[in-house]
Amino acid sequence: DTMRRVVRQSKFRHVFGQAVKNDQCYDDIRVSRVTWDSSFCAVNPRFVAIIVDASGGGAFLVLPLHKTGRIDKSYPTVCGHTGPVLDIDWCPHNDQVIASGSEDCTVMVWQIPENGLTLSLTEPVVVLEGHSKRVGIVAWHPTARNVLLSAGCDNAIIIWNVGTGEALINLDDMHVDMIYNVSWNRNGSLICTASKDKKVRVIDPRKQEIVAEKEKTHEGARPMRAIFLADGNIFTTGFSRMSERQLALWNPKNMEEPIALHEMDTSNGVLLPFYDPDTNIIYLCGKGDSSIRYFEITDESPYVHYLNTFSSKEPQRGMGFMPKRGLDVNKCEIARFFKLHERKCEPIIMTVPRKSDLFQDDLYPDTAGPEAALEAEEWFEGKNADPLLISLKHGYIPGKNRDLKVVKKNILDNKPAANKKSDLINAPKKAADASNPQNEAKLDEILKELKSIKDTISSQDERISKLEQQMAKIGD
8 A cells, every 4th residue: 555655754653542541531421323424522622512312302411621520410411402413513713602503403502601501501592593404514614703604404505694693695506415514614715515416516605606526526325525624625535436435635626636545444434534734634533433544634645644543442423623722732732532432422632752841833833723813794795814823832721702692683574585696795784882982991901911911921831941941950
């Protein structure tokens, strides 16, 4: 196999995975048994959310990361859906806001209290109604605040302004068959989709145009996945005609032939790709597999380089993937997975072995932070922006999240026909802020104070590490 023959110089060649000890797992969780190929788990630096079995409706657990050990049967859930929950996604710009899509045809957006749930949550901040069949996919826009995409078994994709509760874009005539997955590109100007008709489509959602498509991306009949990489290329997983699992790399500007195509094995679980744009590593987790394989994507042949496989005994029912800012940079952790078993969730930590205790800046380039680069209205009006980056040099300290406020437009009788192109031009303007100068001054004061606290912390950090170095010298 050419992928493994050449030994390349790569700082990720020795990345190794390790499951945490038993007492650091989340135990006694009834992971959902619904047949659906989503990951069933979503994580951020504060919480892990897991779709669970629920009688008479749909529910998911939201646990503070430190709430490990046995989870009591009576632990509160998020349980406002009337049918099973099929997909969940944390908002990238607010660690207390999570969206869920359900068999009840709705999307709900929830605000989780800062320290987690003490009572079950039945009231979402907003219910988004517009799909005529179950909603299996929810995905927040990577850089614009309050922009949420949902895709349903009605083969429609709807893009919502969560801040007003409105469906502003409805792509309901682009897919003739079931949508397997949807992925935003890095700045959220395009989406790519994989569908049961074996096509991968690249779509400009605001122009409502298909800008590229590939027929028979993978020839086999089983489910595919397609995700955007940071450089604009597309990575897909699927099956060959002989039911072998495949992975491929495509340039959307020329989809005739793949940049690379590799056969893997004949297992039949769909391969869920998890991608880290900072290291350009793709982790493949097969549903029902007991391994995670990982590959580095580079611009030299064979483009997709096999790195290694993390293997365990138990098959995975689902998988959560921590955003970069939630990792422990002091331990050279470059990825953390939350593997779902039938009755528990087990964190798995991927590490680059390094001898030094200093911050490894080659492993941690500046990464997407929690600030939105655009407001929803700006994006709907046609603006684009890359993610706002933060340094992880002193670790990431979660800040205060502002509450999600939804200002419903009064749309009593005239439900807008969301798929008219002209509607986009009349996207709602932001409601005038009810702020007075006093509040502004107060806010400035608080922000200044915050900044000085941050500065103090970072100078203390430097002082501590200097002292540690001196101590180490004395110790030697």
